[in-house]
Amino acid sequence: MRKLDTRALELFAAVATCLNFRQAAEQLHMTQPPLSRAIRLLEERLGTRLFERDTQGVALTAAGARLLPHAQRILAQLDAAEDALAGHTSGAPVRLGLTNAVEPGSLRPFTDALAAALPQAPTLHVDASPRLVAALRAGRLDAAVIALPTNTYELAVLPLGSQPLLAALPSSHPLARRRRVRLADLQGEPLFWFERARQNAYFDHCHAVFRRHGFAPRFLREPRDHHVLLGDIAAGIGIALLPASFAALRRQGVRYLPLAEGAELAVGLGLATAGEHLALKALREVARARLAEQR
Numbered sequence: 001m002r003k004l005d006t007r008a009l010e011l012f013a014a015v016a017t018c019l020n021f022r023q024a025a026e027q028l029h030m031t032q033p034p035l036s037r038a039i040r041l042l043e044e045r046l047g048t049r050l051f052e053r054d055t056q057g058v059a060l061t062a063a064g065a066r067l068l069p070h071a072q073r074i075l076a077q078l079d080a081a082e083d084a085l086a087g088h089t090s091g092a093p094v095r096l097g098l099t100n101a102v103e104p105g106s107l108r109p110f111t112d113a114l115a116a117a118l119p120q121a122p123t124l125h126v127d128a129s130p131r132l133v134a135a136l137r138a139g140r141l142d143a144a145v146i147a148l149p150t151n152t153y154e155l156a157v158l159p160l161g162s163q164p165l166l167a168a169l170p171s172s173h174p175l176a177r178r179r180r181v182r183l184a185d186l187q188g189e190p191l192f193w194f195e196r197a198r199q200n201a202y203f204d205h206c207h208a209v210f211r212r213h214g215f216a217p218r219f220l221r222e223p224r225d226h227h228v229l230l231g232d233i234a235a236g237i238g239i240a241l242l243p244a245s246f247a248a249l250r251r252q253g254v255r256y257l258p259l260a261e262g263a264e265l266a267v268g269l270g271l272a273t274a275g276e277h278l279a280l281k282a283l284r285e286v287a288r289a290r291l292a293e294q295r
Helices: 006-018 021-027 032-046 062-086 104-117 129-137 200-212 226-234 244-248 280-290
Strands: 051-054 057-060 095-099 123-127 143-148 156-163 165-170 190-193 218-221 239-243 254-258 267-273
Touching (some): 006 032, 006 062, 021 032, 021 129, 057 062, 129 143, 156 280, 165 226, 165 244, 226 239, 226 254, 267 280
Parallel strands (some): 190 218
Antiparallel strands (some): 051 057, 143 267, 156 267, 165 254
């Protein structure tokens, strides 16, 4: 009896690419406890640990690192076989991921132009950039507009524009009367901030900039829904640092100010691609024209 099967490889690859059991479970449309049990059973069958788990997170063991490329290759071959039967590379629309790190409306000119340029409008999937990268590597997407920096592994990435961060403050805040602010001005303010698991590379980048400027705010957990976030800012609960595109979300009681260090904290954009879909060349050309022009 084989110790490995396609389902076990799918579960293992999801955890190995996300390095987060909760995110992998969401990606697999299941809850975390059965995923954790399935991985433990797989490790028992193989007689070796595939992951190291501690309070800092999840990491691949040496055995897990050896297994991952084999798992990805087998799953990719299965996807290729299914695509060949379905005629995916010639007839199906591009499966395109879009990062939720920037204001969605800022990507609409790109997706509208893409729909006009391709025989079929792309199917769109909005998610956090690390999860889009995981979906690309697993063959579930053909391309994705991702926020940079993000760990992209072996994927081809076309750098596009970037958006500096702005400070979003309550309109009643004393600093809201200024034309711009510095991180030093915001010292001691409660700051809404995202969890590292959502975007670890960008999280680390920002905190390195914070350390260089001696910026140590009191962090508040950032709501996932940006309309909720803006409501909390308007209510005076805290402030936020957001990509410039979010200034398009007008909210009474919220004022956006340029941040002196905004360029250091800028969110880059890139087009990551995988596979051989026939539309990828046109996709890159539209991305250059519609996203790089926002630079």
